Amino acid sequence: MRARIVPAAAGPRWLATGWRLFRAAPLGWLAATLGYWFVMSVLSVVPALGSAVAVLLVPAFSVGFMALARAAERGAPLEPRLLLDGLRQAPREQLVLGALYLLALAAVLGASAAADGGMLARWVLGGRRPPAEALDAGALFAAAGVAALAYLPVMLAFWFAPPLAAWHSIGAVKALFFSLAACLMNWRALLAYGLLVAAATLVAPLLLLNLLSLASAGAAALGGPLLAALVVLMLPVLFASFYASYRDVFGYHLPQ
Numbered sequence: 001m002r003a004r005i006v007p008a009a010a011g012p013r014w015l016a017t018g019w020r021l022f023r024a025a026p027l028g029w030l031a032a033t034l035g036y037w038f039v040m041s042v043l044s045v046v047p048a049l050g051s052a053v054a055v056l057l058v059p060a061f062s063v064g065f066m067a068l069a070r071a072a073e074r075g076a077p078l079e080p081r082l083l084l085d086g087l088r089q090a091p092r093e094q095l096v097l098g099a100l101y102l103l104a105l106a107a108v109l110g111a112s113a114a115a116d117g118g119m120l121a122r123w124v125l126g127g128r129r130p131p132a133e134a135l136d137a138g139a140l141f142a143a144a145g146v147a148a149l150a151y152l153p154v155m156l157a158f159w160f161a162p163p164l165a166a167w168h169s170i171g172a173v174k175a176l177f178f179s180l181a182a183c184l185m186n187w188r189a190l191l192a193y194g195l196l197v198a199a200a201t202l203v204a205p206l207l208l209l210n211l212l213s214l215a216s217a218g219a220a221a222l223g224g225p226l227l228a229a230l231v232v233l234m235l236p237v238l239f240a241s242f243y244a245s246y247r248d249v250f251g252y253h254l255p256q
Contacts, residue, residue, distance in 0.1 A: 001164070001168060001170065001174075001178050001250070003178065003181065003182035003185055003186070003249050003250060004248070004249050004250070004251075005185050005186055006186055006189050006248050006249060007188070007189065008188035008189050008191070008192045009189075009192070010186075010189040010192075010193075010245075010248050011188075011189040011190060011191065011192030011193030011194075011195075011196065012192055012193065012196050013244070013248075014189075014193050014241045014242075014244040014245045014248065015193060015196055015197065015200070015237070015238075015241045015244075017240070017241060017244035018069075018236075018237040018238060018239070018240035018241030018242075018243075018244055019237050019240075019241075021069050021072040021073060021240040021243070021244070022072075022233075022236050022237045022240055024072045024073075024075070025072050025077070025078045026236075028068070028072075028077070028078030029068065029072075029078065029236035029239075029240070030232065030236065031078075031080070032064075032065070032068055032078065032080065032082075032083050032236070033232065033235045033236045033239070034232070035080070035083065036061055036064075036065075036083065037235075040054050040057075043057075051125070052102060055098065055101060055102045055105060056095060056098035056099060056101075056102060057098060058098060058101060059086065059094045059097040059098050059101060059158065059161065059162040059165075060084075060086030060087050060091070060094040060095070060098065060162070061083065061086060062086065062162045062163075062239075062242070063085050063086030063089070063094065063162045063163055063166045063167075064082060064083035064084055064085045064086050064087075065083070065236075065239035065240070065242070065243070066085075066162070066163045066239075066242065066243045066246065067082040067083075067085035067086075068082050068083065068239070068240075069239065069240040069242075069243030069244070070243060072240065073243075073247075085166070086162060086166055089166040089167065090165050090166045090169065093165040093166070093170075093171060093172045093175070094162060094165060094166065096172040097158070097161055097162060097165060097172045097175070097176070100172065100176070101154075101158060104154040104157075104158075105154070107150070108147050108150040108151050108154060109121040109124060109125070109147065111146055111147065111150045112143040112144070112146045112147040112150070113143070114146065115139060115142040115143040115145075115146045116139035116140055116142060116143035117139070119139065119140055119143065120140060120143040120144060120147065121143075153180065156179065156180050156183035156184065156190075157176045157177075157179050157180040157183075158176065158179065159179050159182075159183050159190075159242070159245070160175070160178065160179035160182055160183070160245075160246055160249065160250065161175040161176045161178075161179040162175075163243075163246050163250075164178055164179060164250070168250075182249050182250070186249060189245075189248075190245075193241070193245070197238065200234065201234055
């Protein structure tokens with residue numbers, strides 16, 4: 001399996017392609033995204049094993065969104081069954097990837113605990129913010145920084161691994177290796193992509209909230225609904241842009 005090296009300009013192009021693929025079938029994308037969100041939310045509230053099962057299914061669902069993007073690119077209808085494409089093609093490898101992803105996330109949270117005594121880990125796992133009297137902002141920011149650095153190689157290893165395992169009959173461990181190598185080879189494009197995504201998902205919403213708060217109290221009240229709408233719109237665009245990156249780097253092996 002060979003990966004192509006693409007220029008830095010490919011990164012912004014991935015996001016633009018994601019937007020184009022979203023516009024090709026916005027209702028289908030929104031239905032799939034909300035369905036995925038609903039399934040993950042339901043699983044996450046199941047006591048004990050719910051969150052673990054949700055994480056196990058992340059690679060398989062990522063293949064599903066890749067399949068939706070491939071269908072949108074070909075002008076085909078976005079059928080709901082495509083979201084389960086990862087569980088139909090190499091389901092064992094997808095579940096192995098899910099198990100490895102779960103272990104990797106546990107290791108990331110474990111590393112962050114060294115900085116804040118486990119405050120961030122308990123917040124993430126329990127879903128509850130620490131009480132104000134127990135909140136150490138400095139330690140929490142340090143833990144977030146450690147977690148971000150620890151998660152970076154995990155993200156790169158899993159970037160292309162699910163579609164490689166599903167569409168190219170590659171074992172889970174080999175898929176992780178090829179994904180990590182391909183990402184390191186294309187770090188410039190990924191950096192450009194990451195900066196643009198950060199601007200679109202972090203900087204722009206913060207500016208919007210600040211402008212609304214300066215306008216009036218009534219306008220500020222619209223901030224929450226507008227942010228929710230932005231998230232709903234951005235998620236399918238990001239999912240489609242992941243496919244665009246895969247197609248650019250491994251596209252000459254693109255399955256029919």
